[in-house]
Amino acid sequence: MIETPVDGRSRSRWGRVVLLAPLRHRAFRLLFAGQVVSDLGDWLDILALLALIAYQWRLGATALAALTMTMLLPSAVVAPITGVLVDRWPRRHTMIACDLARAALSLMLVWAPGIGVVLAVVLARSIFGTLFSPARVAAVRLTVPADDLLPANALSRLSVNVTKVVGPGLGGVLVALVGLHGAFVADALSFVVSATLLARLALHEPPRDGATAADVATHSTAGRWLRELRVGIGYIRRSPVLTVAVGAQMVEMLIVESNDSFSVLAFKGLGMGEALVGLAIGCSGLGNVAGALTLGQWGHQHRPLRLMGAGMALVGSIEAALGGALALDIQSSANWFPALVLGGMGFAAIWVPYSTLIQRETPPELLGRVYSTASALYTAIGLAGLPLGAVLVARIGLGPLFALTGAALLLAGVVLALWSRGAAPTYIQKQVS
Numbered sequence: 001m002i003e004t005p006v007d008g009r010s011r012s013r014w015g016r017v018v019l020l021a022p023l024r025h026r027a028f029r030l031l032f033a034g035q036v037v038s039d040l041g042d043w044l045d046i047l048a049l050l051a052l053i054a055y056q057w058r059l060g061a062t063a064l065a066a067l068t069m070t071m072l073l074p075s076a077v078v079a080p081i082t083g084v085l086v087d088r089w090p091r092r093h094t095m096i097a098c099d100l101a102r103a104a105l106s107l108m109l110v111w112a113p114g115i116g117v118v119l120a121v122v123l124a125r126s127i128f129g130t131l132f133s134p135a136r137v138a139a140v141r142l143t144v145p146a147d148d149l150l151p152a153n154a155l156s157r158l159s160v161n162v163t164k165v166v167g168p169g170l171g172g173v174l175v176a177l178v179g180l181h182g183a184f185v186a187d188a189l190s191f192v193v194s195a196t197l198l199a200r201l202a203l204h205e206p207p208r209d210g211a212t213a214a215d216v217a218t219h220s221t222a223g224r225w226l227r228e229l230r231v232g233i234g235y236i237r238r239s240p241v242l243t244v245a246v247g248a249q250m251v252e253m254l255i256v257e258s259n260d261s262f263s264v265l266a267f268k269g270l271g272m273g274e275a276l277v278g279l280a281i282g283c284s285g286l287g288n289v290a291g292a293l294t295l296g297q298w299g300h301q302h303r304p305l306r307l308m309g310a311g312m313a314l315v316g317s318i319e320a321a322l323g324g325a326l327a328l329d330i331q332s333s334a335n336w337f338p339a340l341v342l343g344g345m346g347f348a349a350i351w352v353p354y355s356t357l358i359q360r361e362t363p364p365e366l367l368g369r370v371y372s373t374a375s376a377l378y379t380a381i382g383l384a385g386l387p388l389g390a391v392l393v394a395r396i397g398l399g400p401l402f403a404l405t406g407a408a409l410l411l412a413g414v415v416l417a418l419w420s421r422g423a424a425p426t427y428i429q430k431q432v433s
Helices: 008-014 018-024 026-056 061-077 079-088 091-111 115-143 146-178 180-199 219-229 231-238 240-260 263-269 274-301 304-327 333-361 364-396 398-422 427-432
Strands: none
Touching: 018 026, 018 146, 018 274, 026 061, 026 091, 026 115, 026 146, 026 180, 061 079, 061 115, 061 364, 079 091, 079 115, 079 364, 091 115, 091 180, 115 146, 115 333, 115 364, 146 180, 146 274, 146 333, 231 240, 231 364, 240 263, 240 304, 240 333, 240 364, 240 398, 263 304, 263 398, 274 304, 274 333, 304 333, 304 398, 333 364, 364 398
8 A cells, every 4th residue: 555655734734624635645635636626626517517418498397408428427437547547647647638528528518509519518528527537536546545444434524515505506507697608618717727737647557457548449459358347347347345335336326316306306206396306405415515514524433334324224214214204295305404414414324435446455556446336336237226216116106116126225235234344354454464
């Protein structure tokens, strides 16, 4: 494990609070600052895209669904391929190149004449995202010691959710002041700022196996490249902890995606008006922020798989209770806001430990392939949950759907928490011993 040297002054400044411990490493500070700027720009961009499609072009649900699918498909289809490249290319250079490419693509949205061009640009940008994300996850592994991985991932989750709360509001102000095109320009600038910060990042790259990146594209190394493509799945299968973690994420994504699209209908069924629906979504985001803060400070005291199981059980119990209220037609909307905050904390308890496990259980030289393969597996199963949920709603109704899926997630979480008590030694522990 490569640790970043820490001087006494930076340790005394950042080391008092466990959540802030990763920030004592200069490399991580640069990486995290770039993420915050980029996350904020992404939320400005998403708001502008939705406004462009729904309000300016007056397109309907089909166009909006196509936008969502275009954003998600590369993670399910392209990610295993780009994972091979991430393990072959220098992580810092990969992230910088992806940021600059996405900046150029975001600028292209300013002149997009129709939905076809928008979808093509978003697809290309999402593909570059499948290169950037595993490179960033691998870079985190290289910028902080193992003990700081959980708070580092908590800070990452915090960035995503704080910008999710702040970004749309800022985006609305920006759109009102300079129009939709201004939001696209702001997103492009956020990628440039991120690339500038990453250019100052010094990473001690792990040794690389295999041929050069240029060889990947040649026909003579196609067989070797395909073998490397299977390395991600092979490594996950050989690690009991990773197998269970990725399997748990697949179960969680299948269940959550089967009912998530109907959350607005569920809120409506509880008697919430349009304004209260926005507040409900905000409560979930607030819970995510609170969960990330809590995990970053105290999560290191517990096993990651146990935290994941507890998070799944918490989310499942709330969804099951929601389904029961819908089935019994109990309209008590105000009472659900604290529960939604707890649900957000549950999701943080699932995702922060999961990211930490991937980083801890995987050698640095394989992180790109393992992370991308795992992402492809749970994204693909999540996409399958969308039509499954629609079929179940039509057959059994909205309340029974939430009750059934919530109970299934609760059961899965309990099983995962119990299994974690006898989990095998981690990769880091093996390295130390």
